[in-house]
Each structure stands twice: as C-alpha cells, then as structure tokens.
Amino acid sequence: MANESPPNDRLKSVWQNQPSEGIRMSVDEIRHRAGKFHKKIYWRNALEYVASLAVVVFFAFEFWRTTDALTRVGFGLFIAGLVYIVGQLHRKGSSRSLPAEMGLASGLDFFRRELERQRDLVGSVWSLYMGPLIPGWVVLMVALARTNPGHLRLIGLSFTVFNLFAALVFVLIWRLNLWAARRLQRRIDELNVLQGQR
Amino acid sequence: MPAPPPTQDELYREVAETYDAALERLARAYEADAEARRDLLQDIHIALWRSFEGFDGRCSLRTWVYRVAHNTAASHVLRQRRHKSQTLVGLEELESVPDHREGELTADRRQALERLMELVQTLKPLDRQVILSYLEGLDAASIGEITGISPGNVAIKIHRIKNILARRFQEGGRHGE
Numbered sequence: 001m002a003n004e005s006p007p008n009d010r011l012k013s014v015w016q017n018q019p020s021e022g023i024r025m026s027v028d029e030i031r032h033r034a035g036k037f038h039k040k041i042y043w044r045n046a047l048e049y050v051a052s053l054a055v056v057v058f059f060a061f062e063f064w065r066t067t068d069a070l071t072r073v074g075f076g077l078f079i080a081g082l083v084y085i086v087g088q089l090h091r092k093g094s095s096r097s098l099p100a101e102m103g104l105a106s107g108l109d110f111f112r113r114e115l116e117r118q119r120d121l122v123g124s125v126w127s128l129y130m131g132p133l134i135p136g137w138v139v140l141m142v143a144l145a146r147t148n149p150g151h152l153r154l155i156g157l158s159f160t161v162f163n164l165f166a167a168l169v170f171v172l173i174w175r176l177n178l179w180a181a182r183r184l185q186r187r188i189d190e191l192n193v194l195q196g197q198r
Numbered sequence: 199m200p201a202p203p204p205t206q207d208e209l210y211r212e213v214a215e216t217y218d219a220a221l222e223r224l225a226r227a228y229e230a231d232a233e234a235r236r237d238l239l240q241d242i243h244i245a246l247w248r249s250f251e252g253f254d255g256r257c258s259l260r261t262w263v264y265r266v267a268h269n270t271a272a273s274h275v276l277r278q279r280r281h282k283s284q285t286l287v288g289l290e291e292l293e294s295v296p297d298h299r300e301g302e303l304t305a306d307r308r309q310a311l312e313r314l315m316e317l318v319q320t321l322k323p324l325d326r327q328v329i330l331s332y333l334e335g336l337d338a339a340s341i342g343e344i345t346g347i348s349p350g351n352v353a354i355k356i357h358r359i360k361n362i363l364a365r366r367f368q369e370g371g372r373h374g375e
Contacts, residue, residue: 008363014310015333018226020219023239027207030247037244100252102245102269103262106346107327110269114276191324 045090052086070143078136088128092121112191119184122177130170209250213263214243220334221267227318227330228271229278238274245270257343264331264344272323286322289329289358310367317366328355 025033056079063075102110141159204212225239249266253259275286287295318329324345331341342352 008360011310011314011363011367012333012335014307015223015314016335018223018311020222023222023236024214024218025240025243027210027247030210030243033240034244034248100249102266103249103253104256104265105269106265107268107272107324107344108346110265111272111323114273118276 048089049086052082056082068143068147070139070146074136074140074143076136077139078133081132081134081136084132085129108191112188115184115188115191119181119188122184123181125177126170126174130173203255206247206250209253209259210247213246213250213259217260217263217267221263223334224267224271224330227315227326228275230315230319234278238271241274242267242270261340261343264336268323268327268330268344272327275323287320288322289325289355289362292317292321293358293362313366317362325355328352329359332356332359 059075059079059082063072063079066072066075105113141163145159221242222239225235225242229235229238246263246266249262253262257265314333318326318333321329324347327345328341328347331344336344338349338352338356341347341356342349345352347355
C-alpha cells in the first residue's frame with residue numbers, strides 16, 4: 001500500500017478545514033420539521049386513498065345501477081383490481097427504510113436494498129399496477145358490445161383501435177421497465193461481488 | 199447505580215455538537231446545488247434525530263452517525279439520478295483515466311478544495327463513502343464498519359484513492375504508480 005504522503009495529509013487538512021456555512025438546527029426545530037414531514041406523508045397517502053375510494057364508489061354505483069349481469073361482473077372485477085392496486089401501493093409505500101434501520105445497515109447493505117426495492121418496483125409495474133385492471137376492462141368491453149348490438153361495428157372498431165393503442169403503450173412501458181430492471185440488477189451484481197469478498 | 203441511557207434529544211444534541219461540520223462537508227460532497235444541499239443536510243439531521251429512537255449501542259455512535267448520514271445522502275443521489283443523467287464512476291475507472299489537469303500545481307487551498315469536491319462528486323455512492331471517510335481521517339477498520347466493505351477491499355480502495363490524489367494533486371504528478 002502507498003505510504004501516506006504529505007500532499008495527501010495536506011488534502012485531508014484542506015478537506016477538514018473547508019469553510020462552514022454554519023447551518024444549525026435546534027431539537028425543537030428538528031421535531032417541528034419531522035412533524036411537518038409526517039403530516040405531508042399522511043396527507044399524500046390520504047389523498048391517494050380518497051381518490052381511489054372515489055373511483056371505487058363510482059364503479060360501485062355503476063355496478064348497482066346496471067341490470068346486465070356481464071357488465072356487473074366487469075365493474076366487480078374492476079373494483080377488485082383497484083382494491084388490489086391500492087393494497088400494493090400501501091404495502092410498497094410502507095416498506096421504505098426507517099432512520100433506525102439506516103444506522104444498523106452498512107452502506108453496502110443499504111444501497112443494495114434500495115436498488116433491489118427499485119428493481120422490484122419497476123419489474124412489477126405490469127403485474128401489480130396494470131394487469132389487475134385488464135380482466136375488468138375486457139369484460140366491460142365485451143358487455144358493452146353485447147348490450148349494444150345495433151352499434152356493434154362502431155363499438156368493435158373503436159374497441160380494436162383503442163385496445164391496439166393501449167397494448168402498444170403497455171408493451172413500451174413493459175420493455176422500458178425490463179431495461180431499467182436489468183440495469184439495476186447489474187449494479188446489484190457489482191455490490192454482491194463486493195459483499196462476496198467479505 | 200448506573201447512569202440512565204441518554205435520551206433521543208440528548209444523543210442528537212451531542213452529535214450535532216460533535217459532527218456538525220463533518221455532516222455539512224458530507225452533504226456538500228453529495229449535492230453541488232446550494233439549495234438542494236441545505237435540504238439534504240436538513241434531511242440528514244432529521245434522519246439522525248429519528249434514528250436515535252432506535253439506537254441501542256450495537257455499534258459506536260460515530261459509526262451510527264456516518265451510516266445514517268451516508269445512507270440518507272445515498273438515497274438522495276438515487277432520487278436525483280432519476281432526474282439528472284449524471285454518469286458516476288468507480289475508483290477503478292477514475293484511476294485508469296488521466297485527468298487533463300494532472301500534475302498541475304494546486305498551491306491555492308480554495309482551488310484544491312474545488313478540484314477535490316469535483317472529483318468526489320463524480321464517484322459512485324459507495325466509493326464516495328470510502329473517499330469521504332478517508333478524507334475525514336477515519337481508519338480502514340472504521341471505513342469497513344460504515345460501508346460494509348471487507349477490510350481487504352477497503353485497503354485496495356484506499357490504495358487507489360492515494361494514487362488518484364497523488365497523481366491529480368501532487369506537483370509533477372504520476373506519483374504512486
């Protein structure tokens with residue numbers, strides 16, 4: 001190993017004696033800001049749940065209003081898909097690291113865990129956040145065509161165009177996420193090599 | 199009768215007193231933008247205060263403080279990288295790439311600090327943790343505890359850091375090769 005040279009000592013001194021901006025916070029200020037942060041998270045989550053609830057209520061109303069059994073099944077599946085997605089969002093949101101865990105985890109462990117969390121998130125966009133809505137959507141489309149036989153051609157055409165476009169967007173998102181997940185996995189593998197050499 | 203363990207607030211006050219300047223340097227090494235840096239430093243202080251609720255003395259207070267600070271800053275870098283297309287490099291790459299200012303005399307402390315900061319900010323988070331700990335004067339064992347890198351790998355990384363610093367900041371350059 002190279003010996004400690006005077007320039008490196010000088011650089012350490014330059015580093016350690018750099019001018020300070022003197023930013024200080026009292027415990028009361030920290031507590032106040034931490035409280036504000038919690039409130040922000042609380043309201044953001046509350047907003048998400050209220051928005052989801054509004055959509056569920058709308059579909060529940062449609063479910064109750066319609067007389068067609070297949071349309072009911074479609075709305076029911078849509079509601080079930082939404083509830084599942086909200087549950088997933090809640091679960092993923094609460095899996096973020098707590099500050100005490102940050103103190104227990106070394107940089108390597110923490111960084112790998114964060115990358116794995118991101119990889120799982122981008123890798124599961126299709127299966128967790130889009131897939132659950134598809135059965136309800138398909139059943140609703142079929143029910144719509146079945147209950148409006150007079151407009152079958154028009155419905156069939158718009159159904160095909162819209163679904164082709166949606167499929168294209170889904171495939172694009174899926175490919176992009178796959179690429180991002182692979183990139184994250186490469187970085188995780190690099191860290192695993194470092195970990196394996198412990 | 200043994201003294202009661204320090205409270206969350208007492209631990210935070212002690213840390214704020216002792217590591218105030220070091221935490222500011224750490225935030226500066228992770229965020230170049232002044233406003234975002236203030237936010238990051240604030241996040242680090244909040245994370246530290248909150249973390250002391252669960253501090254059980256399993257590791258030293260210093261290791262705990264640096265882990266929380268580095269991990270908070272690493273999260274910040276990960277979040278920022280989604281918005282900025284910044285390419286970060288490892289020590290290995292940095293060691294093999296020559297710098298156009300290599301061997302330039304950096305007698306001026308301010309200029310040396312600017313170049314040092316520039317170098318640190320191009321590094322990947324884990325290598326950044328190692329170089330920052332080295333510049334803060336921590337020994338290899340402490341660096342290993344904070345980063346989780348094996349002692350052997352810490353030694354290799356410190357060797358690389360010394361080579362890079364010697365080449366880039368020493369008059370005449372190319373020392374340590």
